Structures are given as C-alpha cells and as structure tokens.
Amino acid sequence: MTAYLRPATLAEAVAARAAHPDWMVLAGGTDLMVNANHRPEPPGIVDLWGCADLRGIVRSPDTLRIAAGTPWLEIIRHPDVNKHLPILVAAAREIGAMQIQARGTIGGNIVTSSPVGDSLPVLLALDASLDLASPRGRRIVPYHEFCTGYRTTRLAVDELIAAVIIPLPDAATHLSWRKVGTRAAQSISKVMAAAAIHVEDGRIVWARFGLGAVAARPIRAVAAEHAAARRAPDAATARAVGDALAGEITPISDIRSAADYRLEVAQNLLMRFVLNAGRA
Numbered sequence: 001m002t003a004y005l006r007p008a009t010l011a012e013a014v015a016a017r018a019a020h021p022d023w024m025v026l027a028g029g030t031d032l033m034v035n036a037n038h039r040p041e042p043p044g045i046v047d048l049w050g051c052a053d054l055r056g057i058v059r060s061p062d063t064l065r066i067a068a069g070t071p072w073l074e075i076i077r078h079p080d081v082n083k084h085l086p087i088l089v090a091a092a093r094e095i096g097a098m099q100i101q102a103r104g105t106i107g108g109n110i111v112t113s114s115p116v117g118d119s120l121p122v123l124l125a126l127d128a129s130l131d132l133a134s135p136r137g138r139r140i141v142p143y144h145e146f147c148t149g150y151r152t153t154r155l156a157v158d159e160l161i162a163a164v165i166i167p168l169p170d171a172a173t174h175l176s177w178r179k180v181g182t183r184a185a186q187s188i189s190k191v192m193a194a195a196a197i198h199v200e201d202g203r204i205v206w207a208r209f210g211l212g213a214v215a216a217r218p219i220r221a222v223a224a225e226h227a228a229a230r231r232a233p234d235a236a237t238a239r240a241v242g243d244a245l246a247g248e249i250t251p252i253s254d255i256r257s258a259a260d261y262r263l264e265v266a267q268n269l270l271m272r273f274v275l276n277a278g279r280a
Contacts, residue, residue, distance in 0.1 A: 003044035010053035016046045018135045018158040027069055028103035031112045068107025068161040084168045087177035087194055091122045094179050107161040113151050116189045120218035122177055124210030125194035126166050133162040150216040173198045174277040178269050189213045190257040193269040197277040204228045209270055214251040214262050223248040224270055233278030238271035
C-alpha cells in the first residue's frame with residue numbers, strides 16, 4: 001500500500017520531501033494523474049494541496065509573489081494579477097477547462113516543465129524568479145535558468161518550489177501573449193509566444209521573448225531580443241527580429257505540427273508583438 005503524507009506547513013512539506021526524495025510530490029494532480037496508469041506505483045505520496053503556506057498571492061511595491069500551490073483559477077480572479085500581469089491571466093485561461101484551472105497549480109506547471117506548458121513562455125517574458133526551499137535553506141533561481149532540457153530542471157531532490165516572484169512591469173513595458181493550437185480551447189499548443197517590450201522615446205530599450213513548443217524546453221529568444229534592442233518598433237525591426245529567430249530555433253516536426261510551420265508562426269508572432277508595441 002502506498003504511504004501518504006499531507007503536510008500542513010511549508011516546513012513540514014520540506015522535511016517530508018527531504019526524508020522521502022523518491023516519493024511522488026502531488027499538488028493539483030492534473031499532470032500526474034494523467035500518467036498514473038503509465039508509471040510504477042510510487043512508494044509514497046507527499047500531498048501539498050492542504051499546505052496553506054503554498055497558497056496565495058502577495059503584492060509588494062515591486063513584485064507579485066505567487067505561492068507555488070496557488071491554483072490557476074485564483075490567479076485568473078486575482079485583481080493584482082489582472083492589473084499588472086494580464087498575459088499571465090490570458091495564459092492561465094488556456095490551461096484546460098475550468099475544472100483543471102481549479103486544481104492545477106502554477107508550481108506544478110513549472111515542475112512538470114513541459115515544452116508546451118502554457119504559462120512558461122509568459123514567465124520567461126516577465127523575468128520571473130523561483131523561491132526554492134529545502135532543509136539547507138532558501139535560494140532564488142531566475143526562471144530562465146531553471147529548465148535545463150526536456151522535462152528536466154535545476155530543482156534538487158530535497159527541494160520544493162515555494163513561490164514564483166514576478167517583477168511588476170511599468171507603463172512603458174508592452175506585454176503580449178499568444179497561443180496557437182488546433183482549436184480555440186483545451187488544445188495542446190503548436191506554438192506559444194510571450195513578449196515584454198520596453199519602449200522609451202520611440203525606441204525599444206529592451207525586449208524579452210518567451211517561446212514554447214519550438215524546442216525541447218521553453219526558451220528565451222535571445223538573438224531576437226538583441227535584434228529588437230535600440231531600434232524603433234517598426235516594420236524593419238520586426239523583420240530583423242524574424243530573421244534573427246530563424247537562425248536561433250530549430251523546431252521539430254511531430255503529430256501536432258511541422259517544423260517549418262512552427263518557425264513561420266513563431267516569427268510572425270514576434271514580429272506582430274514588435275509592431276503592436278509601436279502602436280501602443
């Protein structure tokens with residue numbers, strides 16, 4: 001019979017994780033339950049759903065801190081997230097149906113680290129960081145350093161994600177997000193793209209582009225970002241961004257889409273984001 005623990009606090013959760021590194025960590029369960037019949041029964045389960053320390057959203061003057069066990073529906077409904085991070089709300093609305101949004105958590109999406117995870121390009125564009133907790137203490141890891149490959153991360157075997165920390169964009173930063181899938185809802189992505197583009201005096205000071213479903217992990221399009229910097233958000237810059245992206249990513253062909261389609265769509269999305277920043 002599988003052992004089971006349901007810690008009530010983050011300290012208890014960290015202790016359970018460290019004591020049982022081979023046990024399954026369960027948050028909302030929306031990813032793990034799908035694969036339950038395709039993997040061996042775990043020796044035990046650490047169920048984080050009842051851990052109050054892993055729920056909630058707190059605003060500081062410069063950041064929003066979203067506890068890792070916060071479900072998507074709370075994120076969608078939170079006024080500060082809607083006001084400051086509308087692209088995160090938009091992405092959260094695309095994560096399955098309302099039942100999935102009520103149970104699935106932001107931390108679960110991050111730990112699963114799927115290349116088609118809907119929120120992950122947004123976290124890249126927003127320059128999010130992760131607060132990781134273990135018996136050794138806490139450490140902050142920039143999210144763009146967290147994913148190391150296909151469904152692999154820098155999370156140590158005795159660590160849990162405590163929270164996601166997102167800087168609040170200012171009024172000069174233009175946010176964009178788009179998911180392209182087979183249908184309008186409940187569809188696994190063919191391509192996802194998110195952007196934060198900072199414009200001052202008619203010039204792009206910096207840009208961050210997050211992409212999903214075009215590589216083995218969610219990625220920042222760094223060459224495309226460099227192509228946008230210090231230029232006007234116009235058609236010429238959009239073309240330069242698209243050209244830079246073509247030399248930066250090598251999507252695969254699979255049952256959902258072809259590589260050349262993914263590349264063209266990703267180029268078109270980033271180019272559109274640049275132009276939209278110029279119109280805002």
